[in-house]
Amino acid sequence: MIHEQELYNLDDDDETEEDKGGKSGDPQVDAKAILRDHAVTYFTWWMYDAGLPFNCVNYTDTVAAFIEVVGQYSPRMKPPTYYEIRGPYLKKEVAEVNKIVEEHKVERNKFGCSIMMDKWTTIIEKIIINILVNSPKGSLFLESADASDSSTDSTKMYSLFKSTIGSIGAENVVQVVTDNAVKMLKLAIKVHSCIVQKPLLLNMMKRFTKQRSLVKPAKTGFATAFLTLHRMYEQKGNLKKLFVSYEYTSSAYRREARGRESADIILSPSFWNNMVHTLKINGPLVKVFRLVDGEQRPPMGYLYEAIDRAKEAIQASFSDQIKYKRVFEIIDKRRNSKLHSPLHAAGLVLNPELFYDNEERIPGYEPL
Numbered sequence: 220m221i222h223e224q225e226l227y228n229l230d231d232d233d234e235t236e237e238d239k240g241g242k243s244g245d246p247q248v249d250a251k252a253i254l255r256d257h258a259v260t261y262f263t264w265w266m267y268d269a270g271l272p273f274n275c276v277n278y279t280d281t282v283a284a285f286i287e288v289v290g291q292y293s294p295r296m297k298p299p300t301y302y303e304i305r306g307p308y309l310k311k312e313v314a315e316v317n318k319i320v321e322e323h324k325v326e327r328n329k330f331g332c333s334i335m336m337d338k339w340t341t342i343i344e345k346i347i348i349n350i351l352v353n354s355p356k357g358s359l360f361l362e363s364a365d366a367s368d369s370s371t372d373s374t375k376m377y378s379l380f381k382s383t384i385g386s387i388g389a390e391n392v393v394q395v396v397t398d399n400a401v402k403m404l405k406l407a408i409k410v411h412s413c414i415v416q417k418p419l420l421l422n423m424m425k426r427f428t429k430q431r432s433l434v435k436p437a438k439t440g441f442a443t444a445f446l447t448l449h450r451m452y453e454q455k456g457n458l459k460k461l462f463v464s465y466e467y468t469s470s471a472y473r474r475e476a477r478g479r480e481s482a483d484i485i486l487s488p489s490f491w492n493n494m495v496h497t498l499k500i501n502g503p504l505v506k507v508f509r510l511v512d513g514e515q516r517p518p519m520g521y522l523y524e525a526i527d528r529a530k531e532a533i534q535a536s537f538s539d540q541i542k543y544k545r546v547f548e549i550i551d552k553r554r555n556s557k558l559h560s561p562l563h564a565a566g567l568v569l570n571p572e573l574f575y576d577n578e579e580r581i582p583g584y585e586p587l
Contacts, residue, residue: 227434237401319359326356332394334383336376338366361386376489404444404497406484407451413481420472428454445501452494458485499536500546503529520570522563526554 266275276282289296299308326332332354338346350361364379384392411433425431431454434447451458461467462482472478472584484490507525511518518525530550533543567573 227347273567323352323354323356323359327352327354327387327391328353331391332387333393334380334387336379348379350379352387404448406490407448407494409477410484411447411451411482413477417472423466423470424461427457427464429457445498445505448494449498449502452491454497455491462486483558500533500543503532519563520566521573522558523567524570524573526550526558 266273332352335351335353335358337349337351339349341347345365346367348366349365350363352359352361361383414420414433424433429452433450433454434443462485467473467482471480507522508527510521510525530547533546534540537543
C-alpha cells in the first residue's frame with residue numbers, strides 16, 4: 220500500500236515555493252514557510268532525541284491528525300507527561316482495543332472464523348509464529364509464540380492449534396490456514412543453496428545421490444519448483460545419510476550455522492510430511508500446466524476436463540476432505556473468473572476425444 224506521503228512525493232512538479240523553502244513573493248506565504256521550517260526543525264530534533272526511525276513520519280494518518288489537533292489547541296500547549304502516556308491514556312487505548320476485540324468476537328461467534336498462523340524470522344534469527352483470527356469483521360491478531368527451538372516440530376504446532384481452538388471455541392472455527400507449503404518450499408531452497416554454494420559439499424552430496432543433482436529444470440518456474448521437490452523426495456534417504464554421515468558431521472560445514480540448519484531441516488519428519496502433502500496437491504496441477512504450455516495439441520478443448528481430472532486425482536490422494544478443501548476453492552475461483560466462458564465450453568463440447576474412444580490416436584499425442 221502506498222502511503223499518502225508517498226503519493227505526494229510522486230508529484231514533485233506541483234511543489235509550492237512554500238514546500239521548497241524559497242521565496243514566493245507573497246509575504247503571507249513566506250511567513251508560513253518560515254513557521255513550517257521552524258516547526259519541522261523542532262519536530263526532527265524530538266525524533267532524533269527519542270531515537271525514532273525516519274519512516275515513522277510515513278504513518279501519515281496519525282502524524283497528520285496529531286499535528287492538526289496540536290494546531291487547533293494553541294501555541295501554548297503543554298506536552299504530555301510520562302504519567303499520562305503510561306497511565307490514563309494507555310488505559311483508554313487498551314479499552315478501545317478491547318472494544319474492537321469484542322466486536323470481532325460477536326462476528327466470529329455468529330458466522331464462524333478462520334485461524335491463520337504465519338511464521339517469520341527476526342533480525343536476530345528468532346522464529347516467531349503469529350496467530351490471527353479472521354472473520355467477516357476482518358483479521359485480528361491474537362497472540363504470538365516463540366518457536367525458535369521447535370518451529371518444525373509437529374507437536375509444537377499441534378499444541379498451538381489446540382490451545383487456540385480451545386480459547387476461541389471449536390464450534391466457531393471453520394478452518395485453520397497455515398503457510399506450510401510455502402515454508403516447506405523456502406526450506407528446500409535454503410538446503411539446496413547451502414549445498415550448491417560450496418563445491419566440496421556439492422561433490423559430497425553427489426557421492427550419496429549417485430551423481431544426481433537436486434534441481435530438475437522445466438519450462439516454467441512452477442514446474443521447476445515441483446520437479447525439484449520431487450527430486451529431493453526421491454533422494455530423501457540419501458540426503459538423510461549425507462547429513463548424519465561421519466564425512467559431513469566431522470567437516471567444517473557441520474559447524475556453520477547454515478550447515479546445522481540444513482541438517483535440522485533434512486532430519487525433520489514434518490519437513491518431509493509437508494513435502495508429501497505439497498506433491499500430492501501440485502502433481503496433478505503440473506499436468507494441467509504442461510497441457511497448457513505444450514505444443515502437441517490446442518489446449519482449449521481439453522482444459523475443463525483436465526482441471527476436473529486434476530481435482531479427482533487430488534481428492535483420491537487424501538482421506539480427509541479438509542486437507543484439500545481450500546485448494547479446491549482456489550481452483551474453482553480461478554476457473555470461474557478466468558476460464559468460465561462460452562469459448563472454453565464450446566471447446567469441451569466439440570471435442571470428440573472426450574466422448575468417444577479412439578483407438579487410432581495421432582502419433583505423438585498422449586492420452587489426457
